[in-house]
Amino acid sequence: MQKIQRREFIAKGSAALTGLAAFLSDRHAYAFPSRPGEEVVKWLDQLPPNPVPEIIKNQLVWEDLDSWITPNDKFFSIAHFNRPVIDASTWKLEIGGLVKKPTALTLDDIRSRPHQEVTFTVECSGNTGLPFFNGGIGNAHWAGTPLAPILEEAGVLDSGIEVVFWGADEGEIKKADDVKFKQNFARSMSLAEAMNPKNILCYEMNGTPLPPDNGFPLRLIAPGWYGIANAKWLKRIEVRDQRFENQFMGRDYVTLREEDHNGETVWVETSVGRARLKSAPARVTRIGDDYRIVGAAWGAPIERVEVKIDDGPWMPATLDEADKAEFAWQMWSIDWPNPPAGEHAVTSRAIDTSGNVQPAMSDPWIAKKHTYWESNGQVTRRVQIG
Numbered sequence: 001m002q003k004i005q006r007r008e009f010i011a012k013g014s015a016a017l018t019g020l021a022a023f024l025s026d027r028h029a030y031a032f033p034s035r036p037g038e039e040v041v042k043w044l045d046q047l048p049p050n051p052v053p054e055i056i057k058n059q060l061v062w063e064d065l066d067s068w069i070t071p072n073d074k075f076f077s078i079a080h081f082n083r084p085v086i087d088a089s090t091w092k093l094e095i096g097g098l099v100k101k102p103t104a105l106t107l108d109d110i111r112s113r114p115h116q117e118v119t120f121t122v123e124c125s126g127n128t129g130l131p132f133f134n135g136g137i138g139n140a141h142w143a144g145t146p147l148a149p150i151l152e153e154a155g156v157l158d159s160g161i162e163v164v165f166w167g168a169d170e171g172e173i174k175k176a177d178d179v180k181f182k183q184n185f186a187r188s189m190s191l192a193e194a195m196n197p198k199n200i201l202c203y204e205m206n207g208t209p210l211p212p213d214n215g216f217p218l219r220l221i222a223p224g225w226y227g228i229a230n231a232k233w234l235k236r237i238e239v240r241d242q243r244f245e246n247q248f249m250g251r252d253y254v255t256l257r258e259e260d261h262n263g264e265t266v267w268v269e270t271s272v273g274r275a276r277l278k279s280a281p282a283r284v285t286r287i288g289d290d291y292r293i294v295g296a297a298w299g300a301p302i303e304r305v306e307v308k309i310d311d312g313p314w315m316p317a318t319l320d321e322a323d324k325a326e327f328a329w330q331m332w333s334i335d336w337p338n339p340p341a342g343e344h345a346v347t348s349r350a351i352d353t354s355g356n357v358q359p360a361m362s363d364p365w366i367a368k369k370h371t372y373w374e375s376n377g378q379v380t381r382r383v384q385i386g
Helices: 014-026 107-111 148-154 247-251
Strands: 039-041 092-097 103-106 116-123 137-146 162-174 180-190 200-205 219-221 234-240 254-261 264-271 278-287 290-298 302-309 330-337 342-352 379-385
Touching (some): 092 148, 103 107, 107 137, 116 200, 148 234, 180 247, 278 379, 290 342, 302 330
Antiparallel strands (some): 092 103, 116 137, 162 180, 162 234, 254 264, 278 290
8 A cells, every 4th residue: 555645625714824833743643544646536325405404504525525634614414403693701600500509601601711622523413324424424623621520510419310411503393292392402411421531521622712613612522422412502501310201312313213122012112312333435536547545443442443345245445544643534445456347336334442342234224223323334335446
């Protein structure tokens, strides 16, 4: 394999360049397995038009993927209700519920606290579960302050077991019994999960303030969780003494599966939570008759990635070790010299360091799942050669 080339996108404006300078000085953050002069071969299976552009913005175009870090202006975003416009000068984050010292923090208060950073690949749990949606993923460098010390300082009462993260986005909810009511977006975690020292209250993305669509002025970043758990536009954090159930915990973002128990089918519903092992072919490139397949793997510490062409054997891909982080996707590539002309299917599967294998679409874990959430089955793309 040729030496991996590094690419950097050029941020617009001196402010963006200044914000990224420190980050880029000690990490080549935009490495990608590429070859000078290569041509991208478009996939045959292109997505149909997005029917909900007001909800889903900036889907990743896999053929255009050319950097480890996703630039802010190309990062996907999901809006479950509205996309609130927030004045940072008057905004405050409330910390309340079952705590000894309820408080409200300004953005300056939060920025003055200890700084913590993480590179984390965020994937929507509906990604690849819908026919028009396979680009709900991006990798960014997030910065903010740890959540746990703020909860510790507030003094969680012994009766507190659940932490709810409320966003400023709001909309109307209708339940099955025709009750309608206005509700803010909210997601929750157990107290033990919320106290994970890796969770941060995030105010920066790739060295600049959070973009409005990605949660300005503050969002939760919970590394290792699906995007839905990383609540945007935070306005309140509340400790409660009961498990929290709302539209986005108990009615939507719920995965329905058939499970076999001694020959009996049991239907099980679980709330979407932590990310799952996954990979996908990103693009095929060519220089003359020499082709290469490049992709990404994420959701768990990656041990290896294997690629299959049509009905051929699984072949080992080469992992890109140039940029590697605990919660970030890992790029991989495999050379495909002189492939025969015609249409081909390209499938990848990731294997994590615990030996777990990304399931095939025929695996009962996927085949007996009846909702589109948590669709981490093997991804197959089709390409025309010649």
